[in-house]
Amino acid sequence: MSNQPLPAVSFQGVTKRYGVVTAASGVNLDISQGEFFALLGSSGSGKTTLLMLLAGFEKPTEGRVLMSGTSVSDVPPHRRQIGVVFQNYALFPHLTAADNVAYPLKMRRVGRSEREARVNAALGLVNLSDRGSSFPSQLSGGQQQRVALARALVFGPDVLLMDEPLGALDRRLRDQMQLELKRIQGELGITVIYVTHDQSEAMAMANRIGVMSGGRLLQVADPETIYAAPSSHFVARFIGECSILRVAATDGGKGYEIAGARQSLRSPAKDPFDIVVRPENVSIRASVEAASDDAFGVAATVRDITYLGAGWRVALELSDGQSLLASIMRGDDVAGRLAPGLPVVARWAPASVAVLPTEGSS
Ligand code: ADP
Ligand code: MG
Numbered sequence: 001m002s003n004q005p006l007p008a009v010s011f012q013g014v015t016k017r018y019g020v021v022t023a024a025s026g027v028n029l030d031i032s033q034g035e036f037f038a039l040l041g042s043s044g045s046g047k048t049t050l051l052m053l054l055a056g057f058e059k060p061t062e063g064r065v066l067m068s069g070t071s072v073s074d075v076p077p078h079r080r081q082i083g084v085v086f087q088n089y090a091l092f093p094h095l096t097a098a099d100n101v102a103y104p105l106k107m108r109r110v111g112r113s114e115r116e117a118r119v120n121a122a123l124g125l126v127n128l129s130d131r132g133s134s135f136p137s138q139l140s141g142g143q144q145q146r147v148a149l150a151r152a153l154v155f156g157p158d159v160l161l162m163d164e165p166l167g168a169l170d171r172r173l174r175d176q177m178q179l180e181l182k183r184i185q186g187e188l189g190i191t192v193i194y195v196t197h198d199q200s201e202a203m204a205m206a207n208r209i210g211v212m213s214g215g216r217l218l219q220v221a222d223p224e225t226i227y228a229a230p231s232s233h234f235v236a237r238f239i240g241e242c243s244i245l246r247v248a249a250t251d252g253g254k255g256y257e258i259a260g261a262r263q264s265l266r267s268p269a270k271d272p273f274d275i276v277v278r279p280e281n282v283s284i285r286a287s288v289e290a291a292s293d294d295a296f297g298v299a300a301t302v303r304d305i306t307y308l309g310a311g312w313r314v315a316l317e318l319s320d321g322q323s324l325l326a327s328i329m330r331g332d333d334v335a336g337r338l339a340p341g342l343p344v345v346a347r348w349a350p351a352s353v354a355v356l357p358t359e360g361s362s
Helices: 047-055 097-107 112-125 142-155 171-188 199-205 223-228 232-238 332-337
Strands: 009-018 020-031 036-040 064-068 084-087 159-163 190-198 208-213 216-221 243-246 249-250 257-260 261-264 272-277 284-286 298-307 311-318 323-329 343-347 356-357
Touching: 020 047, 020 216, 036 047, 036 112, 036 199, 047 084, 047 159, 047 190, 084 142, 097 112, 097 142, 112 142, 112 171, 112 223, 142 171, 142 323, 171 190, 171 199, 190 199, 190 272, 199 223, 208 223, 208 232, 216 223, 216 232, 232 243, 232 356, 257 272, 284 323, 284 332, 311 343
Parallel strands: 036 190, 036 208, 084 159, 159 190
Antiparallel strands: 009 020, 009 064, 208 216, 243 272, 249 257, 257 261, 272 356, 284 343, 298 311, 298 343, 311 323
8 A cells, every 4th residue: 555645636548438529538637635736729629528527517427436445336416525626606696695605505404503614714815805705797707607606615625626717807807817716725724626628827826737639638746847858749839839840860869960950858759749839048249250169050041030129029031941940038149130041050959859759740
């Protein structure tokens, strides 16, 4: 026996089909107690399906779902100790905020005085102590979402599921709510599974991210690893800007050659592979100024320049015809000289290179 605590949630070989559509496919995933886990993927990738299977509103076609090591196949939704918050708050319009929050307690036959105490605590947690008597129509979108959150937490669930909960809010309110959700999660130590299609939201909030596509979980890792070491072309492209470059392996995979330049890899890679380079890791110098030493550098031409405020995004064409993005900051030597057609030398450090298995024909 190991003395690892049991995962709060486990998906074991879970597949869900709706007729000919496979909404979730062979999903294996353990989520730890107290973890803030983000399910990230574009629309239709199967995120909501996984939440529905966990909450018990749907049954898996294959596989099973466990909570704290016990299969919940035969446990109805209201017995699973799971709170759920959706994008459309789904508040009862004819009930006050306090009565909305009290609802799950009434369902569970919690007595009046305890109910009042718990409702007050939950409204306090979401900073709405003074709005208990307001009806949903009298509250802003952000406040309604707080009420929905209080309602999901009031009965002390083990796991909180949130399905694109901030999608209907504007940018500023969303940033503020992100911080608040993190605070609340920290205070309660609750396990959160958070569905989003927004990679920056997932990066900002989660301890770990699971990237989904076509019902499959492509990669599960902490945000830094997902960003710096994506496991596939899809994940690399989905998480922020990057360039994926075709290279020729050298030295049996200890290094690579691109457009006549050679660089060693930090660790050997299995041939054939591509490399991923993030724009912020690329530096460029005008060719006339580049030192003619034997350091790694790839000849390129500036094709396009986009002003971003803090700097510029520069699209380059390498001498072998491949495209490379670089982000250039205000203070960079080359900044004042950027112009389409400018011949440059592009560089990046071996430590900033991620290696991907080459895919079919792209
Ligand atoms: P996401 O939440 O990532 O946008 P969903 O889990 O909602 O994705 O959907 C995954 C796939 O399953 C989609 O192709 C969707 O159309 C399909 N799907 C989801 N729910 C149902 C359902 N109740 N009946 C039929 N197809 C469904
Ligand atoms: Mg969805």
